[in-house]
């Protein structure tokens with residue numbers, strides 16, 4: 001009998017997160033203060049984040065202890081199973097073994113609570129009463145709502161308007177966990193009002209929603225802002241995925257040739273990949289592939305530059321691949337991948353050629369997601385469909401080349417709340433969005449004159 005699942009016992013859960021910063025092959029560029037153009041002082045971030053999380057953001061310790069209170073909550077759904085996609089392998093008839101970390105088993109349905117739980121915990125310990133955040137597809141908003149409920153914090157979520165309309169059940173999940181969720185841009189912040197005055201029908205974007213959530217937090221001393229991706233501490237928390245996967249692959253006596261994930265802000269991809277990036281830096285021969293939407297091609301068509309993390313220019317300038325902070329991506333159903341920038345850690349590793357980016361059009365990703373559902377059963381989130389399309393390509397390539405490969409990827413979330421997107425695909429209404437070079441250049445006008453990281 002072929003083994004299709006590998007479980008870890010509760011007492012095998014990793015008790016430390018992995019911080020890649022001390023292992024980077026070249027030093028990363030620092031975030032800059034937009035006013036002075038000088039590296040920011042971590043204290044500048046104090047109105048936005050609690051100090052204990054700022055310390056993690058800049059830490060150079062390779063291993064960081066996971067607090068017991070966080071492990072206790074993780075154990076609700078972690079360690080997550082490692083599955084082998086045997087049915088898909090048979091259909092593809094390629095010389096590959098395909099493994100995936102099933103992050104859809106968490107209560108909100110994705111990898112996002114891996115960081116929501118520690119972020120709520122560290123805010124609580126610091127004495128914060130209320131968290132604000134943005135959400136794209138609603139997965140992150142749900143995760144933070146769930147985490148705030150676990151630690152007795154209030155939660156306010158600015159949800160990108162297009163997703164708010166497409167995914168009403170996500171809002172209801174957030175409300176069930178006691179959070180307040182409103183569509184962004186909203187009339188409740190200066191940033192939202194500014195956008196609505198210019199574009200009353202704005203579909204919103206993650207960049208806009210981030211501006212609103214930060215503004216809401218900084219005017220209230222008992223509140224802080226929480227970000228679901230991009231930042232170092234978020235990627236750090238997500239490494240529990242890759243650390244578990246390494247133990248599970250070891251139990252099988254296998255090591256992956258290719259590690260893959262979809263990338264919006266970079267967190268689920270990083271979570272699985274960074275422990276393997278460490279192996280690659282130490283000499284392992286392994287491909288590490290990040291998959292993004294062709295309509296929001298940050299890594300494949302954007303420059304490596306300094307840019308703001310949000311539309312309203314409230315964050316420090318981050319060194320990253322970017323399409324410009326004013327760029328509003330086409331309204332694809334993978335709301336969590338509609339972000340103009342990319343995590344500085346992932347950006348740095350792409351620039352160093354350690355990570356390879358690939359881009360996929362929406363229709364191809366849904367075709368892959370439906371093929372997955374019809375073989376493996378689980379219905380993937382639209383974001384996850386991007387990596388599934390890439391895995392199928394990789395398998396077909398292995399077949400053409402006659403090479404045996406072990407593929408490991410992050411199945412970042414389920415799509416049970418995204419069925420309207422599947423409806424659009426199944427009824428032939430889904431479209432691809434071509435992005436011209438002119439549109440990309442237009443978006444990049446916003447960062448002309450900014451400092452350059454190289």
Ligand SMILES: Cc1ncc(COP(=O)(O)O)c(C=O)c1O
Nearest residue numbers: 139229264265266267268336413
């Ligand atoms: C299921 C799922 N996968 C992937 C992503 C992309 O985010 P990140 O790149 O931070 O993992 C999201 C974001 O909302 C998501 O909900």
